[in-house]
Amino acid sequence: MKKTFQLKVEGKNRERLLDAAKHDIRKYLKRERAKALPKEVDFWDFDCKSGYSEATAAVVSVADLIKSIDEIVKDGGEQFYVEVLAKPGVKVARPKNDATEDEFDGE
Incomplete structure (x- = not known):
């Protein structure tokens, strides 16, 4: 999804336009997460950008x-401009920290 949402439209309330834009973004995320996962993929991850325009958009989580x-x-x-691109995500195992485990053994 790459889209510029207008907040100043004649005859429309700014807050309603904002709520509709947020709803569209959440609906897109939900739809993408519901898609079937390819093999060896654990979840859908997203690359997101947000800004006043496409040229000034910054990466956000x-x-x-x-x-x-x-x-x-x-x-x-x-x-405002929003860019949300779905990508496959794979879970990475956390490395074990031996010092942390030894601290809890004595308690």
Whole structure:
């Protein structure tokens, strides 16, 4: 999804347009997560960008995407750009830390 959402449309409430844009983004994420996973893939991961325009968009995490949109709107932006691209994700095992395990054995 690569889209510029307008927040200033004649005859429409700015807050309603913002809520509709957030709904579209969440709906897209839900739809992509529901797709069948390829073999050897554990989950769908997302590359996200957000900004005033495509040229000024910065990389953000999925968790911070809505927060970044709220900041743009709070600063008085007339529009905002969102880019969300799905990619396969694979879980990586955490390395064991022997020092941490020894501390808990004595308790």
